[in-house]
Amino acid sequence: MTDRSFLKSFAGLIAALVALTVILFIVAQTVGGKSTKAVEATVDAKAVAERIKPVGELTVGAVEAVKATTAAASVMDAIIPSANAAGADDKGKKIYDATCVACHAAGVAGAPKLGDKANWAARIAQGADKLHTHAIKGFQGKAGMMPPKGGNMSAKDEDIKAAVDYMVSQSK
Numbered sequence: 001m002t003d004r005s006f007l008k009s010f011a012g013l014i015a016a017l018v019a020l021t022v023i024l025f026i027v028a029q030t031v032g033g034k035s036t037k038a039v040e041a042t043v044d045a046k047a048v049a050e051r052i053k054p055v056g057e058l059t060v061g062a063v064e065a066v067k068a069t070t071a072a073a074s075v076m077d078a079i080i081p082s083a084n085a086a087g088a089d090d091k092g093k094k095i096y097d098a099t100c101v102a103c104h105a106a107g108v109a110g111a112p113k114l115g116d117k118a119n120w121a122a123r124i125a126q127g128a129d130k131l132h133t134h135a136i137k138g139f140q141g142k143a144g145m146m147p148p149k150g151g152n153m154s155a156k157d158e159d160i161k162a163a164v165d166y167m168v169s170q171s172k
């Protein structure tokens with residue numbers, strides 16, 4: 001074997017080994033999927049950042065806090081609908097539509113009509129407490145007879161109050 005032919009076959013062997021290395025590397029990448037080393041590194045970096053972070057953090061600007069409060073409030077509203085005015089109004093409207101509408105929509109038997117500001121003005125002037133009591137306990141006035149809870153005795157006092165508040169809000 002001459003030096004020249006030896007060099008040729010040796011170069012060929014090296015080339016083949018390099019090619020094999022590349023192929024094996026690619027195969028390993030494909031089979032191994034995401035290198036676990038990389039994942040570990042990310043986890044480590046997070047853990048380290050967690051460990052070395054300062055004890056306290058200064059939040060500059062109240063905007064974030066306000067946003068958080070607003071978000072919390074709307075979550076509370078969603079959970080407890082009666083906690084906000086709109087929710088209470090909704091409940092009041094429901095009760096009104098179910099019970100009170102029978103007399104108060106058309107003014108049956110002397111009932112003050114919903115939205116009749118002139119009729120409601122003096123009644124509203126008595127104060128909410130009195131109106132609530134009259135609606136819950138019933139009330140005999142000059143115009144007619146308001147039955148206790150509008151005749152819906154299964155309704156809760158709170159519901160009747162909400163209905164009164166709704167009627168008042170629609171009539172002033």
Ligand code: HEC
Nearest residue numbers: 100103110111123134135141142143144145146150163164
């Ligand atoms: C059967 C008919 C009738 C129904 C049903 C009815 N009402 Fe009345 N309501 C009246 C009449 C009549 C009056 C007026 C009494 C008067 O001033 O002489 C009245 C008056 C009122 C007043 C004014 C009280 C005041 O002090 O001036 C409120 C508040 C009221 N009703 C709330 C309600 C609510 C809330 C409901 C439903 C839960 C309801 N009513 C259902 C007949 C009714």
